[in-house]
Amino acid sequence: xxxxxxxxxxxxxxxxxxxxxxxxxxxxxxxxxxxxxxxxxxxxxxxxxxxxxxxxxxxxxxxxxxxxxxxxxxxxxxxxxxxxxxxxxxxxxxxxxxxxxxxxxxxxxxxxxxxxxxxxxxxxxxxxxxxxxxxxxxxxxx
Amino acid sequence: xxxxxxxxxxxxxxxxxxxxxxxxxxxxxxxxxxxxxxxxxxxxxxxxxxxxxxxxxxxxxxxxxxxxxxxxxxxxxxxxxxxxxxxxx
Numbered sequence: 001x002x003x004x005x006x007x008x009x010x011x012x013x014x015x016x017x018x019x020x021x022x023x024x025x026x027x028x029x030x031x032x033x034x035x036x037x038x039x040x041x042x043x044x045x046x047x048x049x050x051x052x053x054x055x056x057x058x059x060x061x062x063x064x065x066x067x068x069x070x071x072x073x074x075x076x077x078x079x080x081x082x083x084x085x086x087x088x089x090x091x092x093x094x095x096x097x098x099x100x101x102x103x104x105x106x107x108x109x110x111x112x113x114x115x116x117x118x119x120x121x122x123x124x125x126x127x128x129x130x131x132x133x134x135x136x137x138x139x140x141x142x
Numbered sequence: 143x144x145x146x147x148x149x150x151x152x153x154x155x156x157x158x159x160x161x162x163x164x165x166x167x168x169x170x171x172x173x174x175x176x177x178x179x180x181x182x183x184x185x186x187x188x189x190x191x192x193x194x195x196x197x198x199x200x201x202x203x204x205x206x207x208x209x210x211x212x213x214x215x216x217x218x219x220x221x222x223x224x225x226x227x228x229x230x231x
Binding site for chain 1 (some may be wrong): 190200204205206210211213214217218221
């Protein structure tokens with residue numbers, strides 16, 4: 001595990017990363033009617049992980065992610081495709097948006113949300129794949 | 143208020159032009175990196191002023207994301223300059 005030289009960076013990364021991830025989830029959930037959405041939320045989350053990577057190295061980031069970034073891309077694409085299918089149950093055209101209200105908490109769940117989560121995972125996975133590749137491509141940092 | 147916003151935007155545009163000159167001319171790589179940093183900070187400022195001008199609060203979210211990305215880019219550039227890239231050219 002590579003530690004960066006500066007104490008400031010590692011402490012700042014540890015403080016900023018949760019906030020950045022929280023902000024990305026906020027952007028993701030707000031995205032349908034207001035600015036935000038899966039793409040920019042994924043970018044912010046990738047920024048959070050990249051910050052952690054700059055501070056603690058790629059090995060620590062891989063250990064924290066638990067899954068390979070490539071698997072995130074696959075999962076995101078799967079969710080994107082899966083969000084198009086429920087319309088068939090109702091005899092509507094492919095990709096028609098479906099909305100379900102969950103009773104007790106009054107939360108409206110929808111296929112656009114599933115699609116956005118898919119976009120989020122794809123963006124997160126592809127940016128992280130690129131950043132990990134760039135970091136490992138340097139001198140024996142990894 | 144309109145006059146103040148106009149002056150602010152004009153000054154920041156001028157600063158951007160100067161930063162751009164440094165970005166193009168900059169003799170060494172660190173000069174260019176610092177010019178890019180200044181550029182992104184100025185863009186954050188311009189978006190902030192436009193948020194005030196148009197009264198659209200969503201622009202502030204844009205500035206947050208922009209500032210985060212600029213911060214990351216500066217760390218990335220600093221690392222790159224310190225350790226050299228893959229092909230240290």
